[in-house]
Amino acid sequence: MRRYVARRVAALAVTLLFVSALVFVVVRVLPGDPVAVIMGTEGGREAGDRLRRAMGLDRPLPLQYVTWVAGALRGDLGRSIQYDVPVGALILSRLPVTLPLTLLAAAFMVLGALPLGLYAATRHRRAGDYAAMIVSQIGISVPQFWSGLLLILLFSVRLGWVRSGGFDGWSAGVGPALRSLLLPAIALGFFQAAVLVRATRSAVLDVMREDYVRTARAKGVSEPRVLARHTLRNALIPIVTVAGIQLGQLVAGSIVLESVFALPGLGRLALGAITARDLPVVQGVALFVASVIVLVNFAVDLAYGLLDPRIRYE
């Protein structure tokens, strides 16, 4: 067991190194001269040279990479050009929006998907199953940002129940803050649930075909108990895997939903940084988000190995 975990952790380290190399290649190597990207046609040669020295861009590329990764490991992602504050601090200041939004959406996703998927499986090839599948098929087809727009159209423009966007921060109270996150989390979570519904349904159906479920029924175990104790518990492994992978997609989706609802999260930070040609911020946010997604995938992978001993001895 310990060897399995050690091997996975070593693989994770290599993967994270690749993540940093990919970000570095796109931001520092592909453009040729990052300073030209940042300054455009404005600014003289001297100003360019100063910026180049300040960002350490006058040194050889491999050295730049090592310095950057070493800094990132200590939590130092460089300084924002636009705000003149550490990029790490900027990212931390935006997390209180993106993190709760993602978690709230994840909660909606699970709450929507598990009951519907379970219901569809128990009504296999009957009207309820088909209805659930149609609902999930529609959910998969609707772009999340469009569902966000439609929710704004209904609840804000037509009914006037909530604001169409914006976020006053947690200091203004937990209630108003949650209310600002509610619509985007619904748009993100419920529509992402559509994929999980199908995964839940097929996982439950697979388990229901097992001999031990038939045995339990034959022993006269009540149907709800068969579902809860014998079926759902065993079906949870594949469900958790799919849910974990979708967590990464929720992080990406929150970038879009932040834009729809004008929420000051990581996505808006990165988009603003692009307009302002603030390369260190884009680089930092990309490294952070990609690493988080890789870490989530790693955790899912590890959990899978822990729950199912067969995986470990592959």
Place this chain on the structure above:
Amino acid sequence: MARRRPLRHVTFTLGAVITLALLATAGLSLLYTPADPLAMSIGGRLQGPSGGHPFGTDQFGRDILSRVMTGAVTSIAVGVIAVGIGAGVGVLLGLLSGYVGGWLDESLMRLIDAVQGFPAILSALLFTAVFSPGMVVSMVAIGIAFVPAFARLARGSVLELREREFVVAARALGGRDAWLLLRHILPNSLPPLIVQATTSFPVAILAEAALAYLGLGTQPPYPSWGLMLKEAQNFLSLNPWFAVFPGGAIALTVLGLNLLGDGLRDLLDPKTA
């Protein structure tokens, strides 16, 4: 089991009909649109649906129906090329990884794990920071996001097929590695790859719309469904229809392609049906 007839399969047929309608709309828009999708009209801005403009007009008085029709071309073009990039690069990496094995396999798989950390939106953010945004950035960013799935599938089938008798026999007859891969292994791993490509296509269309919406993809004045939604958001209270039609076009397209993909999977791979 009886031989499956594609047209008897409701999901497949429905998906195929919607997809054909999409292709027809895109094709038609190249030859004919009710109005010039780029022609502005100051007098006729933000109108609701009417006889002259069945889908209404946008903030510049442009005909939304014509723009939705032309937007289909953008979606299909980005979708096809993005899936092409993902499938091409992914299959190549997967074949190489599975066939060569050893440390190359190990490193390529870690690279694939790393690429998985970059959803299309994140790659597009990165690329747009150093290059100007546009359709090319969309295609590449979405394509990259597809690489891991194709690479894993291709690698998996190589591992499965490598030791099969017909491959071993071909090798014993003196077949070179490239020949074995292209002539014997690749054709036998095609069905899951085809299904993957079909299911990736609607994902690409959703991603293209999201990127255009964020301003990272197709740029104005080109009609893209995502871009139209971005513009529509500013006028939700004046003309809600402006937000309804492009979004509906995306949803219907993706629904059709998903149904087609599901149907195809049922027909090609009876095990999972």
